[in-house]
Amino acid sequence: VLDVLQVERAAERLKGISIRTPLLRNFELDEVAGGKVLIKPECLQVTGSFKIRGAYNHLSQLSESEAKNGVVAWSSGNHAQGVAAAGALLGIHTTIVMPEDAPRAKLANTRRLGGEVVTYDRYTGDREAIARGIAAERGAAIVPSYDHEHIIAGQGTTGLEIADDALAMGMELHQVLIPCGGGGLSSGSAIALTARIPGVDVYAVEPSEFDDTARSFVSGSRLPVDKNARSICDALQSTMPGELTFPVNQKLLKGVLTVTDDEVRSAIRFAFRNLKLVVEPGGAVALAAVLSGKLETAGKTTAIVLSGGNIDVELFAEIQTEPA
């Protein structure tokens, strides 16, 4: 059973590995929200996103024989860096299948961390088939990017820290907004948050074109995204809610919000100007939801996760210098 105990055990394993990122406050953001906003900046996390949490929690539980054969993963870049870093820390060889148009920073960092990178075409290639081929050939284990209990529990330590820190600050937390691709971060965090703070409303936030969890949440069954979907949020382009993550999200989330690319760009500008944080598109969706009024924040205390900050400098400069 996947419950808060597994998240707590993951938190134990992650001591000294992941950073306990702080809960930040910003006056301008409170002003826009008309309430209190607690910012969980996972862009400041090791490898620039929350993904080290799940990856390390999983890799550290592999058997010796599994570890010896190395692991294979596919990822647009944040899970890639998380897996590569966890592998480097544990002495496990890692191979990661990444889209050839992934942000250069993500490709370079994954390689720098010691990951073996295999690239494919995001729109025509089948990353899962490529990864499974490599894994079969080498007898290597697959590290799913979200659909595994160890991954979900690891990512959930993000929500656990939010809950514990908000309680320690004496804040009554009303709602939490969490970026959602495959749903690992939102499901794991929802488990921890609702266990620690009964009655808290947890929302997942998706790019409007990759709204598979939003539509699935409404319909009650897992629906895929449109094949022609495009989004600036390279980190949130999973095409279908997870088998394990979706039932958890369905049960524990209050709802699923969506934001447009323009709202995301505007949030990245806000983060630069006011928060002084570098946030990547997929990491900015929860902030975008607050800034564009996708839910009521007035008079409430809302926590948002900025899930990553791995953005290429050219895109960042382009977004910052375009007219608001």
Added chain:
Amino acid sequence: VLDVLQVERAAERLKGISIRTPLLRNFELDEVAGGKVLIKPECLQVTGSFKIRGAYNHLSQLSESEAKNGVVAWSSGNHAQGVAAAGALLGIHTTIVMPEDAPRAKLANTRRLGGEVVTYDRYTGDREAIARGIAAERGAAIVPSYDHEHIIAGQGTTGLEIADDALAMGMELHQVLIPCGGGGLSSGSAIALTARIPGVDVYAVEPSEFDDTARSFVSGSRLPVDKNARSICDALQSTMPGELTFPVNQKLLKGVLTVTDDEVRSAIRFAFRNLKLVVEPGGAVALAAVLSGKLETAGKTTAIVLSGGNIDVELFAEIQTEPA
């Protein structure tokens, strides 16, 4: 007497006003340093720099009659925003004399916070004379940007937090690097740090052309900067060490380091790529000193203050996209 008690009292006054910024860690920075580096990101502070600490500590201690007549300050922008914000919180009218070429973000934010802005020419005007004229006319008090015990004690809460948080983390802190303009932040922080951690080495860091504290430290008496000095660090262009700050710095600092504009630009790029933090030039000098090896960091635990993040987007984009 200016001692750690005054810094502790300032910390009490600042509760609920300034943010207790975290001590961050980053693997890439540790790797470059060959040791542990603790990052104090005052760019995440209210108004985007540490300056709210001293400004609020001072304004909150004005008598009722002083407060009624408002206050006047001069500043290139960070003290301006700190004074304006403190004034807004306390209901005190603030007038700030700022260079007309100050970063637009600093001018705009000071006005947005309710400060009355009077501009002058940085290279031909006399900001102090203008400010004293306005103050005399209105019977308003001057809020010095560094040379006042309340200001020094307020800025010193930065060092107090570093010491207390490092001790709470069980870290043995060997040295601390602090950006230095007029010397308020470094002197106040040195008071707190050396009181809490006897034997810790505290260094001030200056832009190489505005090395008045460095040269004064060596000569033993206060020396001015060259009239033709220029630096990308708009926040650190004070022309002479303070009457109050210098004796403290002289007594408590281990030394004063300097960094070039190129080293600062490189540090701003490093902060974007690895720390995911937006740091302004003057805020990046301590990081620049570590990255360019201005002192031994191997095997040591070094804390650095990133003192501000108020940089205009055009300059930020230019620095980020230039070749490393």
